[in-house]
Amino acid sequence: MNDIDEQLSEIIPRLRRFALSLTRNPSSADDLVQACLERALSRWSDKRPEGDLRAWLFSILYRQFLDAHRRSRRYARMLEFFTGRAEAEPSAERTVIAQSTLKAFDQLTAEQRALLLWVSVEGLSYKEVAEILQVPTGTVMSRLSRARQALRQLSEGEIPRPALRRLK
């Protein structure tokens, strides 16, 4: 195994975890990781920037996720147009009372999940995250703040559905 492959192999479990947190489905997560690795390997020599390899791979994977997501939304809209119903997207306003942090985490937006995973779990710096998202560091901080508050509220079960709240 050469040096590049060795570095990649160490990061693959992290990429799979990140992809899983985005897609919430193990087989599409692995497809995403595969697409990411294909892209990374085919652009290795000319595009690989200096710095943290993990951050670069996260950014490729995240971008591919967004592209696929956009495509599937377009596809869902097209289906809806032709068949009169949407098949792909589960409702964003699903009201499930979150009991645990993980459940709460799953209800955040994809970007919020990515942010929390990069910062809280993987320990990337704000600057690295800013580069991945291509926004200023200040923006990263305010989005992170919103993500943390949302996570907090969801784990406490404070969701906009008073009828379902347990009253003491």
Next chain:
Amino acid sequence: MISMPPDERDLHAYIDHQLSESDRRLVQTYLTNNPQAAATVRAWQQDAEQLRASLSGALQQPTNAQLAPAAIRQRLQRQSRRHLASAAVLLLAVSVGGFSGWQAREMTLLSTAAPMTDALQAYRLIAQQGLLPADFKVGEQGDMQAWLDRYFTQANRLPDLADAGFKPVSGRLLSTEQGPAAMVVYENPNGQKISFYVRPPGPKNFLLPRGSRTDGELQAEYWSGAGYNYAMVSPNNTPAAQLLRQTETF
């Protein structure tokens, strides 16, 4: 240097160890004197800890051999070859029929008259004449449905023809005027073949009602679902063909 009292961003930066040592101490002192802010910070820290703990399991997934860098490299090489192979498929499709090349073209244009002509053509090329090698074989490489799902997300499931004695054995990707297509070949112990063919409905989104037609010695059952068009092709006048014709939904 941050200003006092720290704003919310500073508190996040404190949690994430993104402050300088002197700023970190400032925030710490502030927190010891402000129990409410300290409680908020503590709650965020706990959320982060719980997140780390609950996501740590996801690092322990069994390895997926498909993701090994060496396997990815191999696949990249194969893909560039497949690119050439797809170009060859188009050429074949035009030249096989000789004069019928134009006829086939007209048939695609008038696709109301002859739906899923490409599925029949693919059956002849692959299942009957064996002109194109399989991209995927069951057994060596694993599960046929998983292979198909890689290319056609959310398409109808492969029909189960086990009761009729047919099992999926190989798959092949093709390019057509309507977009990428895949054909899965089923075989029974006597070597008879049935194909399952799937592709997008094309730029005009030509969706099909459930239907059936014969073309020479072949029979095609076709339908649309989940955004794709499908066909099942088999030699006609066989028990399996009759069974397919009687199937309302696949």
